[in-house]
Amino acid sequence: VDYRENDRLPDYPYRRDRKGWHAFLMRDGLRGFGKWVTMGMYGLEETAGGGEASALYARYEYGYRSPFFGKIALNADVKWVEDSIRDDVYIWQDYTDEKILSPFPQYTGKNIERWDLNSQWLPPPPDPLDMRNSFVSTVFVESRYTQILGLNVINNLQWLRNARSEDEFDDGSMQEDDVVSLFTMVNKTDYTIRIGDFSLRPMFKHLLLRRHSDLLDRETGKGSMESFSIWSPILRTQMTLTAKSDLQVALQGFPFWKYRRSDRVNDLES
Numbered sequence: 001v002d003y004r005e006n007d008r009l010p011d012y013p014y015r016r017d018r019k020g021w022h023a024f025l026m027r028d029g030l031r032g033f034g035k036w037v038t039m040g041m042y043g044l045e046e047t048a049g050g051g052e053a054s055a056l057y058a059r060y061e062y063g064y065r066s067p068f069f070g071k072i073a074l075n076a077d078v079k080w081v082e083d084s085i086r087d088d089v090y091i092w093q094d095y096t097d098e099k100i101l102s103p104f105p106q107y108t109g110k111n112i113e114r115w116d117l118n119s120q121w122l123p124p125p126p127d128p129l130d131m132r133n134s135f136v137s138t139v140f141v142e143s144r145y146t147q148i149l150g151l152n153v154i155n156n157l158q159w160l161r162n163a164r165s166e167d168e169f170d171d172g173s174m175q176e177d178d179v180v181s182l183f184t185m186v187n188k189t190d191y192t193i194r195i196g197d198f199s200l201r202p203m204f205k206h207l208l209l210r211r212h213s214d215l216l217d218r219e220t221g222k223g224s225m226e227s228f229s230i231w232s233p234i235l236r237t238q239m240t241l242t243a244k245s246d247l248q249v250a251l252q253g254f255p256f257w258k259y260r261r262s263d264r265v266n267d268l269e270s
Helices: 109-114 117-121 214-220
Strands: 018-028 036-046 052-066 070-083 134-145 151-164 178-191 193-195 198-213 224-242 245-252 260-263
Antiparallel strands (some): 036 052, 151 178, 198 224
């Protein structure tokens, strides 16, 4: 929904220690019914790691552009998946004003960048393997309004539903019957004011996240695992100095309009 690099691996087309196959059928040019639809299946295994992944899936994309309302895009997919291959990724967290201390403060930025020490000292958390036997549905909607000069209004919504089947695996671990739903939304707007070589850009960003577990709801009567919103007022300025240089200054939060987080599950985090 709000893209960020989320792993410590190079962006190669395929990851090491993996081999497999992939077959699919695709129909594009659906005219008023959408851009394309595809159905496929794949199998993947780790040569050394021992993990396996297989899926049967269907995907659909729809796009609409209007000279008055801007752009709207819809992506949807469903898949039956069995995945025991670990893909460790960084999970975005809001630390507000909490400072994350370096485990090795004696090293400078150049050392950290040269040896990729960030990912070695602070590796991503292990993959919980939440799709070892699941039926997963995902819907993503994006809207962009840029019809007024200097104004951008962007809205992204994503809903992911992971229906996990009860199962016991070869390694002795078990998966309970559960449906975990994740809804995320990002709203962004900004307006650029230009005065000669100087530009002023007020911005606003809202992020909402809700994670719900049917199993937790059955056991405790409260299925919300996470539920919070973040409001971020931002002001960016830029002054062009030369053809190849400019000065940029930005602020997030103001005395009259502060950066704010509202947590609907844990009041201590608000």
